[in-house]
Amino acid sequence: MRLLVSGRETAPPPTNPCGYPYPPISDIIGWWDASCPDTLDLGPLGINYPVRGIADSIGNGNDMVKFNASYPFYNTTLFNTTYPGVLFTATDLGCLYCPNFPLGTGNTLTAWYVGTFSGPASGGFGRTLSYNMGASPGGFEVMSAFSNNTVTFYRGNFPAGLISTTGAIYPAGHRFIFTVSALGIMTIYIDGVASATVMVAGNWISNGTLLFGGEAGASSGGFWTGLAGEWGISTAFADASGVAALDAYLATKWGL
Numbered sequence: 741m742r743l744l745v746s747g748r749e750t751a752p753p754p755t756n757p758c759g760y761p762y763p764p765i766s767d768i769i770g771w772w773d774a775s776c777p778d779t780l781d782l783g784p785l786g787i788n789y790p791v792r793g794i795a796d797s798i799g800n801g802n803d804m805v806k807f808n809a810s811y812p813f814y815n816t817t818l819f820n821t822t823y824p825g826v827l828f829t830a831t832d833l834g835c836l837y838c839p840n841f842p843l844g845t846g847n848t849l850t851a852w853y854v855g856t857f858s859g860p861a862s863g864g865f866g867r868t869l870s871y872n873m874g875a876s877p878g879g880f881e882v883m884s885a886f887s888n889n890t891v892t893f894y895r896g897n898f899p900a901g902l903i904s905t906t907g908a909i910y911p912a913g914h915r916f917i918f919t920v921s922a923l924g925i926m927t928i929y930i931d932g933v934a935s936a937t938v939m940v941a942g943n944w945i946s947n948g949t950l951l952f953g954g955e956a957g958a959s960s961g962g963f964w965t966g967l968a969g970e971w972g973i974s975t976a977f978a979d980a981s982g983v984a985a986l987d988a989y990l991a992t993k994w995g996l
Contacts, residue, residue, distance in 0.1 A: 756797035760993070763972060764985045765850055769842060770950070771798040771972035774824045775993070780814060781805075788813035791826055794836060798972075804836040804952065812836060812953060819855070819969045820913040820995055828953035830862050830963035835953030843871065843944045848977035849880070849920040852986065853952075854994050855968035857891065858884035859910035866964035869918075869971070870955040871948055872896070878945030881955070882918060884964065893918050893928050895940045904928040904935035911967060915990045921977050931996070932987040934980070969994050 754762045758776035762768065772794045773779060779797055783790035790811035796802040806812070812826050812834040819825025828834055851869060858866055862884050868891075872879025876896030883892050889909045894901040907914045907930050917929040924941030927934055952971055955962040970990075978986060990996070 757795075760797075762798065763852075764989050765974050765976060765978055765982060767976040768798045768972055768974045769800055770796050770802040770838065771970070772804055772836075772952070773797045773970040774814060774819070774826050775969060777824070782814060783811065788815045788818070788827065791836065794826075802838050802841060804838045804950075807835045807837045807951060807954060808833060810834040819967050823969055823994055825855075825967045825969050827967055828964050830866050830965045833954070833963050835951050835963060837949060837951040837954075839949050840947045841871065841950035842946055843948065843950075843973070844946050844975055845943050846975055847920070847924065847941070847943045848922050848975060849944070850917065850974045850976055850978040850982075850986070851880075851882070851972070852915070852917045852990065853968050853971035854913065854915055854990050854996070855971075856910045856913060856966045857907065858888050859965040859967070860888075862888070862963075862965035865955075865962055867951065867955040867962055868953065868964050868966065870951045872945050877924075877940050877942030879948060880918075880920075882916075891916060891928060891930070893926055895920075895926070895942065902926050902928055902935060902938045904930055906930040906933050906935075913967070913969070913994065913996055915987050915994075915996060917978070917983050917986060919978055919983065929983050929987065932984065932991075934983075
């Protein structure tokens with residue numbers, strides 16, 4: 741199908757394997773979407789389905805697979821009571837990872853996930869997102885930091901982390917968006933509301949390990965308990981208007 745715009749034909753917006761439009765931001769290098777069953781590699785059903793892997797919906801081949809012997813779990817109504825979701829449990833050490841993730845060596849970022857704050861039994865330093873953990877400032881981390889209603893955004897081991905506490909606790913669903921500008925200004929948005937900012941400038945280190953739900957080499961303290969519907973990473977910086985567009989897309993898609 742092609743669309744007519746001002747009398748001209750134009751291609752329709754790109755979609756993932758299930759026909760869902762791409763998130764409204766450029767330079768996406770990874771997008772993992774539990775609402776698209778065609779991208780999920782699932783094991784046999786127990787109470788829920790074990791997740792062996794999830795394909796990159798943007799089509800770059802940056803697929804994520806289970807990190808160790810344990811699994812996160814999927815079902816069609818896990819998130820927000822009526823939406824598909826993936827359950828990560830710190831006590832099971834279940835998370836997903838993508839080795840050699842091509843983040844590049846630029847200095848901007850927009851990352852997001854639709855999901856919850858940390859749930860019961862999350863590790864004290866449970867990582868929701870972790871890239872090049874400990875690389876300063878070439879990596880980043882999103883973690884719980886011993887709280888069920890906070891999100892902390894770090895670049896490597898720099899002590900200047902950004903903390904936000906807006907929103908209802910687990911299992912309530914939220915939209916979380918994290919941005920880094922070319923100047924290194926870091927911002928957290930929860931349900932469209934911006935936190936205070938902190939500046940940590942520097943360039944990323946490419947081809948590191950990206951994890952969702954844990955950190956490389958961690959004990960149970962580094963693994964996360966929570967629910968997620970989708971997550972993604974772009975090397976572009978979304979300003980306030982760009983974040984508003986992305987947030988509106990996520991809110992509509994996930995009934996939030």
